[in-house]
Amino acid sequence: MKYIDEYRGERIVQSLAARIAQRTTRPWKLMEICGGQTHTIMKYGLDELIPDGIQLVHGPGCPVCVTPIEVVDKAIAIASRPDVIFASYGDMLRVPGSRSDLFRVKAAGGDVRIVYSPMDAVTLARALPQRQVVFLGIGFETTAPPNAMAVWEARREGLTNFSMLVSHVLVPPAIRLLLGSTDNQVDGFIAPGHVCAVMGYWQYESLCREFHVPIVVGGFEPADLLEAVDMLVAQLEEGRAVVENQYARSVRHEGNVPAQRIVEQVLEVCDRKWRGIGLIPRSGLRLREEFAAFDAERIFGVGQMTAEEPAECISAEVLLGLKRPTDCPVFGAACTPQNPLGAPMVSAEGACAAYHRYKRHATQTAEVAG
Amino acid sequence: MKDESRFIAEMVCPAPLPAGDQVLLGHGSGGKLSADLIRDVFLAVFHNPILARMEDQAILKIEGLRLAFTTDTFVVKPLFFPGGDIGSLAVHGTVNDLAMGGARPLFLSAAFIIEEGLPMETLRRVVASLQLAAAQAGVQVVTGDTKVVEKGSGDGLFINTSGIGVVAEGIQLSTDRVRPGDRILLSGSIGDHGIAILAKREGIEFETPLQSDSAALHTLVASMLAASREIRCLRDPTRGGLSSTLNEFATQANAGIEIDERAIPVREEVKGACEMLGLDPLYVANEGKLVAIVAPEDADRVLEAMQRHPLGTRARIIGSVTSQHPRLVTMRTTVGPMRIVDMLAGDQLPRIC
Numbered sequence: 001m002k003y004i005d006e007y008r009g010e011r012i013v014q015s016l017a018a019r020i021a022q023r024t025t026r027p028w029k030l031m032e033i034c035g036g037q038t039h040t041i042m043k044y045g046l047d048e049l050i051p052d053g054i055q056l057v058h059g060p061g062c063p064v065c066v067t068p069i070e071v072v073d074k075a076i077a078i079a080s081r082p083d084v085i086f087a088s089y090g091d092m093l094r095v096p097g098s099r100s101d102l103f104r105v106k107a108a109g110g111d112v113r114i115v116y117s118p119m120d121a122v123t124l125a126r127a128l129p130q131r132q133v134v135f136l137g138i139g140f141e142t143t144a145p146p147n148a149m150a151v152w153e154a155r156r157e158g159l160t161n162f163s164m165l166v167s168h169v170l171v172p173p174a175i176r177l178l179l180g181s182t183d184n185q186v187d188g189f190i191a192p193g194h195v196c197a198v199m200g201y202w203q204y205e206s207l208c209r210e211f212h213v214p215i216v217v218g219g220f221e222p223a224d225l226l227e228a229v230d231m232l233v234a235q236l237e238e239g240r241a242v243v244e245n246q247y248a249r250s251v252r253h254e255g256n257v258p259a260q261r262i263v264e265q266v267l268e269v270c271d272r273k274w275r276g277i278g279l280i281p282r283s284g285l286r287l288r289e290e291f292a293a294f295d296a297e298r299i300f301g302v303g304q305m306t307a308e309e310p311a312e313c314i315s316a317e318v319l320l321g322l323k324r325p326t327d328c329p330v331f332g333a334a335c336t337p338q339n340p341l342g343a344p345m346v347s348a349e350g351a352c353a354a355y356h357r358y359k360r361h362a363t364q365t366a367e368v369a370g
Numbered sequence: 371m372k373d374e375s376r377f378i379a380e381m382v383c384p385a386p387l388p389a390g391d392q393v394l395l396g397h398g399s400g401g402k403l404s405a406d407l408i409r410d411v412f413l414a415v416f417h418n419p420i421l422a423r424m425e426d427q428a429i430l431k432i433e434g435l436r437l438a439f440t441t442d443t444f445v446v447k448p449l450f451f452p453g454g455d456i457g458s459l460a461v462h463g464t465v466n467d468l469a470m471g472g473a474r475p476l477f478l479s480a481a482f483i484i485e486e487g488l489p490m491e492t493l494r495r496v497v498a499s500l501q502l503a504a505a506q507a508g509v510q511v512v513t514g515d516t517k518v519v520e521k522g523s524g525d526g527l528f529i530n531t532s533g534i535g536v537v538a539e540g541i542q543l544s545t546d547r548v549r550p551g552d553r554i555l556l557s558g559s560i561g562d563h564g565i566a567i568l569a570k571r572e573g574i575e576f577e578t579p580l581q582s583d584s585a586a587l588h589t590l591v592a593s594m595l596a597a598s599r600e601i602r603c604l605r606d607p608t609r610g611g612l613s614s615t616l617n618e619f620a621t622q623a624n625a626g627i628e629i630d631e632r633a634i635p636v637r638e639e640v641k642g643a644c645e646m647l648g649l650d651p652l653y654v655a656n657e658g659k660l661v662a663i664v665a666p667e668d669a670d671r672v673l674e675a676m677q678r679h680p681l682g683t684r685a686r687i688i689g690s691v692t693s694q695h696p697r698l699v700t701m702r703t704t705v706g707p708m709r710i711v712d713m714l715a716g717d718q719l720p721r722i723c
Contacts, residue, residue: 001641013705045707094716103394103716116572116647222705338402338715358709 007221016226017049027053031321034192035062035349042354044222057321060174063139064091064347066274071167072097074302079110087121088136090114091347098307118150125162134296137164142194145259148266151294163296168285172203179211188232190218193247200255204243212241219247276315315344325355396716400610403716426467438473441532451570453581457500462586464533465507469588470604472543473535481515485524507586547602548623550693553669555662558684559635560612564654565643580639585658590681597675600665611653616699617713627699629689653718
């Protein structure tokens with residue numbers, strides 16, 4: 001594939017790995033924020049190519065993993081109604097709420113549909129005016145513009161049967177929480193390239209200055225990630241701490257301004273609970289008051305629903321990079337992708353699922369050796 | 371800041387769901403949920419030594435003859451897709467299940483579950499296509515059944531076909547015969563069927579239209595068996611894709627499997643669609659491909675036989691069987707390191723971003 005294969009070649013990847021090895025004099029702990037990046041690292045085995053001293057820890061950037069349990073409960077309550085078509089990205093369907101998940105709602109007769117874009121849900125609403133069409137609008141800054149656009153378009157067309165259950169989260173407040181924690185051991189961050197393609201990377205500059213930590217905006221292909229690691233190691237070895245942009249083919253400093261504008265017009269910043277982490281101030285987006293007519297929480301009266309997350313696994317520490325999935329006593333035993341105990345095991349982008357899918361042999365070998 | 375760190379230490383995470391209280395779509399995916407369903411619900415009740423082989427077909431010894439017997443149900447949506455339709459698929463699927471046991475397919479049954487309101491023209495087209503595919507495969511439809519269900523109780527049309535065939539003397543295909551060092555052969559590019567269906571369903575268009583690979587593989591199998599009797603076992607990687615088939619082999623043979631990602635043919639259109647939809651071709655369905663495990667000394671000979679056949683021109687040796695990591699499939703990635711090729715729990719789900 002043009003423009004993709006170039007970043008997956010063995011020669012370029014191996015030469016970047018060699019450059020990192022040459023540069024590294026001390027151990028460094030680096031965090032990739034985005035679940036898509038975690039997925040690439042595991043899928044290609046990139047962690048095996050870099051020097052032992054460099055530890056890649058996985059950040060909270062799996063939107064499916066961090067969507068709070070009560071949002072899943074609300075989704076289930078709405079999707080169970082006979083008058084509703086509930087549309088969602090596919091990987092939200094397996095995420096457990098307090099007692100059920102959307103696949104089970106579908107099995108029990110709920111009209112739950114996988115769509116590839118919120119505009120598909122708008123199309124459904126247009127085609128089926130007698131049904132209420134609800135889209136589950138989750139994700140980071142990357143999915144906010146299309147979700148905002150769908151609501152905008154629904155209003156423009158005067159649709160009265162389209163609404164969105166919105167639970168957006170924002171990356172910079174989560175990094176701030178991590179850096180502010182006394183437990184923090186992360187020396188440098190790979191910022192999520194697709195989030196930055198929308199938002200730009202100016203927001204990360206104050207984090208660099210305040211916490212003296214290097215941040216490199218990274219892409220999602222093997223060569224992107226190793227180049228981002230190389231740039232971080234170079235900064236760390238030289239004692240620098242600035243924002244650099246590895247993913248320059250997609251990301252500009254100011255980001256995608258029209259996309260930001262539509263988000264601003266439809267959504268506003270709010271406090272948000274993150275699954276496994278808890279409430280992070282000003283870390284989310286919700287619909288603005290003037291779009292209340294498209295707010296599924298209000299339309300279906302589920303705004304007050306709350307849920308407690310029982311302490312069963314170490315997903316919080318995994319999401320914050322304090323522990324590796326394999327440090328968890330139930331990893332691969334009681335907790336598997338079929339029966340996830342924690343959110344990071346549910347989504348393909350979750351760190352636990354990525355480990356389970358691609359790296360279980362390493363832990364098995366270790367067990368045999370031990 | 372101090373408060374925040376205490377807050378992190380107290381963080382909690384979600385609880386498990388009670389599993390297995392109802393049938394989910396994922397139970398039909400060909401992945402782990404399907405395997406669990408078969409083991410827990412069906413094998414637990416229907417246990418007998420023939421079924422316990424867990425092959426795609428039963429091999430029955432009747433009065434000196436070895437008969438292969440199999441059944442398959444087809445629920446594809448849309449009914450017509452580039453490269454085939456539910457009628458031709460219903461022939462190819464069952465013929466291939468027989469062929470994977472080394473059998474010469476002979477006779478089929480065809481049962482139709484029809485939803486009220488299905489246009490008669492649609493049904494006629496499907497039946498004509500089924501007959502054409504059967505004739506091309508050299509099998510006869512010799513018995514059948516029809517049922518009509520109320521509107522809303524079916525999805526247009528479901529077809530079940532069963533088939534019988536004869537296994538020639540000396541042919542013994544079974545995962546029991548797999549040994550470390552054996553080679554893994556794949557007959558061609560993966561993911562064509564699944565992506566052709568998905569593209570049609572989702573309205574994705576390609577510059578060159580992608581066709582399903584739906585085809586009857588028994589003549590390919592016959593030419594492979596003519597080249598070597600050291601073919602250990604065969605399987606067609608349908609639902610669940612190549613990964614599910616390799617994992618089934620590894621589990622049933624209690625052996626490890628190692629493959630090389632670079633050796634696996636994937637069409638550019640399939641790669642592109644998978645990239646766009648967040649899917650992995652290793653898990654996408656095929657309807658005209660087979661995987662063979664072959665003794666190392668005969669691997670090249672079988673490969674040549676495959677490549678000479680029109681349905682195997684892109685055949686490759688993609689890996690080998692190892693005594694390391696029994697029951698696990700690993701793959702050398704395009705950039706060098708090894709990783710696991712797992713069986714998915716349920717259906718592959720498009721990722722959010």
